[in-house]
Each structure stands twice: as C-alpha cells, then as structure tokens.
Amino acid sequence: MYTVVAFIIIFGALVFFHELGHFVFAKRAGILCREFAIGFGPKVFSQKRGETTYTIRLLPLGGFVRMAGEDAEMIEIKAGHRIGLLFGKDGKVEKLILNNKEKYPDARIINVEAADLDHDLVVKGYAEDDINEELQVFQINREAVIIENGIETQIAPYDRQFNSKTLWQRTIAIFAGPMMNFVLAFVVFVIIALTQGMPSNEPQLGKLTDDGVAISAGLKEGDTVLSIDGQSVSTWNDVVSIIQKSPGEELEFLLVRDGKEMTVDVTPKETEVEDGEKIGLVGVYSPMEKSPLKAFQYGVTETYTWTKTIIGAVGKLVTGQFSIDALSGPVGIYKSTDTVAQSGIYSLMRWAAILSINLGIMNLLPLPALDGGRLIFFAIEAIRGKPIDRHKEGIVHFIGFALLMLLMIVVTWNDIQRFFLK
Numbered sequence: 001m002y003t004v005v006a007f008i009i010i011f012g013a014l015v016f017f018h019e020l021g022h023f024v025f026a027k028r029a030g031i032l033c034r035e036f037a038i039g040f041g042p043k044v045f046s047q048k049r050g051e052t053t054y055t056i057r058l059l060p061l062g063g064f065v066r067m068a069g070e071d072a073e074m075i076e077i078k079a080g081h082r083i084g085l086l087f088g089k090d091g092k093v094e095k096l097i098l099n100n101k102e103k104y105p106d107a108r109i110i111n112v113e114a115a116d117l118d119h120d121l122v123v124k125g126y127a128e129d130d131i132n133e134e135l136q137v138f139q140i141n142r143e144a145v146i147i148e149n150g151i152e153t154q155i156a157p158y159d160r161q162f163n164s165k166t167l168w169q170r171t172i173a174i175f176a177g178p179m180m181n182f183v184l185a186f187v188v189f190v191i192i193a194l195t196q197g198m199p200s201n202e203p204q205l206g207k208l209t210d211d212g213v214a215i216s217a218g219l220k221e222g223d224t225v226l227s228i229d230g231q232s233v234s235t236w237n238d239v240v241s242i243i244q245k246s247p248g249e250e251l252e253f254l255l256v257r258d259g260k261e262m263t264v265d266v267t268p269k270e271t272e273v274e275d276g277e278k279i280g281l282v283g284v285y286s287p288m289e290k291s292p293l294k295a296f297q298y299g300v301t302e303t304y305t306w307t308k309t310i311i312g313a314v315g316k317l318v319t320g321q322f323s324i325d326a327l328s329g330p331v332g333i334y335k336s337t338d339t340v341a342q343s344g345i346y347s348l349m350r351w352a353a354i355l356s357i358n359l360g361i362m363n364l365l366p367l368p369a370l371d372g373g374r375l376i377f378f379a380i381e382a383i384r385g386k387p388i389d390r391h392k393e394g395i396v397h398f399i400g401f402a403l404l405m406l407l408m409i410v411v412t413w414n415d416i417q418r419f420f421l422k
C-alpha cells in the first residue's frame with residue numbers, strides 16, 4: 001500500500017508540475033486554458049474553477065493543458081442554425097443555446113444568418129419574436145458560453161487563442177513544461193540537502209551500518225580520521241581509497257574522538273565487485289553536512305549530473321547501444337519505486353527528482369506530439385517567417401501521438417513480461 005501511495009504521489013507531482021509550467025505561462029500570455037488534466041482517458045474527477053476545468057483521468061500516462069486555438073474549436077455556429085440567446089445586464093449575449101432550448105424559457109430564439117465568435121464577436125440573424133423580420137446584429141460578451149447538451153463551453157476570442165500569440169509567447173508556454181521538471185528536481189535535491197544533509201569530503205566517519213566491520217571494531221559515527229596505517233588523510237576520498245585497496249588487511253586507524261586521539265584496528269571485509277575485482281569495505285557512510293549555500297550548489301550539481309547521465313543514456317538508445325527492452329513504462333517505474341521505497345523517504349525523494357529530470361528530457365526530444373516536436377515546428381516557423389499549415393502540423397502530431405501510444409503499449413507489455421510472467 002505504501003508503494004501505491006508513493007507511486008501516485010510521485011507520478012501526480014511530476015505531471016502536475018510539468019503541466020503547471022504550461023498552464024502558468026499560457027495564462028500569462030492571455031491564452032484561455034479550457035482544461036488542466038492529470039492522466040488520459042475517462043474522467044475520474046472534474047472541478048471547474050474560473051474558466052478552467054481541472055480533471056483527473058483514469059490512465060496514468062501523462063497529462064495535458066487544453067488551450068483554446070491549439071485545435072479547431074469544436075463548436076461552430078453556422079448560417080441556418082436555430083439558437084437561443086440569453087443576455088446580460090449590458091445587453092450583450094452571455095449564453096448561446098444550441099439545443100434543448102425549451103429548458104431556457106427566457107431565451108430569445110433566432111435563426112442564424114452569420115456568426116463571428118473569433119474577431120467581431122457578433123451573431124446576425126432573424127429573431128422569431130420580431131414581427132418585422134429584420135436582420136439583427138447581436139453583440140457577444142467576450143466571456144460568453146455556448147451551451148450544448150447542458151454543457152457550457154466558453155468562447156475564445158482570437159486574442160485568447162494559442163495561435164494568436166507571438167512566436168516567443170508560444171515557445172515559452174510549451175518549453176515551460178519540461179523546464180518545470182528540472183526546477184522541481186533542483187528543489188527536491190535542495191530539500192534533501194537541507195534536511196538529510198549532503199555528502200562531505202571531510203575525513204570524518206558518517207553513519208555506520210549494523211552489519212559492517214567498523215561497528216564491531218569499535219569505530220563510531222563522528223570519529224575524525226587522522227591517518228590509516230601511518231598514511232596521513234585529509235579528505236573522505238583518501239579514507240575510502242585506502243580502505244578499498246586493503247581488503248582483508250588489518251589497518252590501524254588514528255582517530256580523534258571527543259577531543260582525544262586514539263587508535264583502532266580494523267580489517268576491511270573483502271568484497272567482489274564488477275569484473276571480479278575485490279575491494280575492501282568497512283560499513284561506513286560518508287559524513288553529511290548541512291549548509292543553505294552548499295545545498296543550493298548541491299541542487300545545481302545533482303540536477304546537472306543526472307541531466308548529463310540521462311541524455312547520455314538516450315543517446316545510446318538512439319544509436320542502438322541500448323535496446324527498447326531497456327525502456328520502462330508505468331509498470332516498470334512502479335516496480336522501481338517499490339524497490340526504492342524500501343530504502344526510506346530520502347531515497348524516494350531522490351528517485352522522484354531523477355524521474356522528473358527524465359520526464360523533462362523525454363518531453364524535449366524532437367518527436368511529434370512531444371513538447372520537443374512542437375518546438376521544432378516553432379523553430380521552422382522562425383526560419384521561414386511564417387507557420388507551417390496548422391492542418392498539416394496537426395496530422396503530424398496526431399500520427400506521432402498514435403506511435404507514442406503504441407510504443408507505450410509495447411514497453412508496458414515488456415514490463416509485465418519482465419516482472420510478472422518470467
């Protein structure tokens with residue numbers, strides 16, 4: 001149960017902050033955001049606040065912010081339509097009712113001759129209660145809603161649509177999603193450094209393992225190492241180096257404990273690692289330190305290091321050095337989360353930060369339907385001086401999304417075989 005809760009919290013946080021990046025910068029640009037969704041598929045939860053509907057959906061495969069104008073507006077009012085109009089105190093239309101008009105007895109019924117909900121914000125038509133049967137022009141409120149089957153959809157004047165914004169505004173709104181994943185990872189690393197502490201290179205003993213030779217030999221957390229077998233040490237790396245090079249050999253540690261010097265004999269346990277190499281281990285973690293300034297530096301360093309590592313892994317996947325079997329979907333991530341969760345909250349936080357960086361990088365890949373793919377289209381637009389045909393771009397993204405979903409199915413099936421059917 002703990003793993004389930006941890007997985008839901010981590011997945012929800014990663015997707016939430018990613019979509020929050022899109023959402024915040026889209027709103028700053030004046031774009032109407034119709035929906036903020038976590039997950040795909042059928043809605044599990046839905047709540048409308050202001051002009052945005054916040055939803056949680058069934059399938060944990062990501063999330064999205066539905067911005068007006070990204071796709072063709074789904075509801076159109078054309079000549080020949082018979083609709084109802086409800087007016088506000090300013091005399092402008094506040095609600096346009098497409099069907100079930102009998103439920104709105106106060107609505108004025110008109111037969112539409114023409115409608116412009118993007119620029120002029122007017123609807124022209126003949127009112128059924130007008131005995132003169134004259135063509136009338138009705139002004140529409142900028143925040144008016146269209147009601148169809150009882151569902152209200154706010155109109156989006158052209159200046160509130162995604163495609164009306166400058167290339168820079170659109171680029172930032174899309175790039176902000178992955179950017180927030182890197183910011184989240186940085187913040188998590190900083191929190192870890194401030195609460196748990198960060199590795200220090202001082203020649204001082206950190207936490208001792210219960211089953212290590214250090215604790216049985218009489219070493220204690222906080223001991224400062226001056227020398228080992230007569231070799232002076234000044235850093236933690238010096239301590240580790242001597243211990244690893246001396247498997248099974250008795251070593252004399254010269255220590256300072258509570259202000260007094262003392263010696264302790266320790267024999268590192270012989271341990272086999274990769275390629276049959278044998279090293280010595282005594283069961284001591286590196287010392288930890290807490291410092292706001294160094295915590296900030298630690299956050300930057302860890303974020304950079306993991307970004308570089310993940311990009312390298314992606315590069316190997318592209319060049320064929322890794323196979324598709326190396327990829328993990330939601331099932332694989334869940335199993336890894338289960339393993340990491342056994343090591344405690346800080347390991348889980350570190351895992352979440354690494355996943356956040358991974359999500360940011362994967363979304364920046366220049367593939368259709370991903371943020372990186374959309375940024376490529378913006379780059380082409382900047383070079384050409386005009387956008388690529390929206391319809392053609394939409395087809396490319398649709399095909400890309402379908403292929404990504406197919407890849408997700410394949411990866412998920414591989415995860416199921418690897419973890420449950422082997």
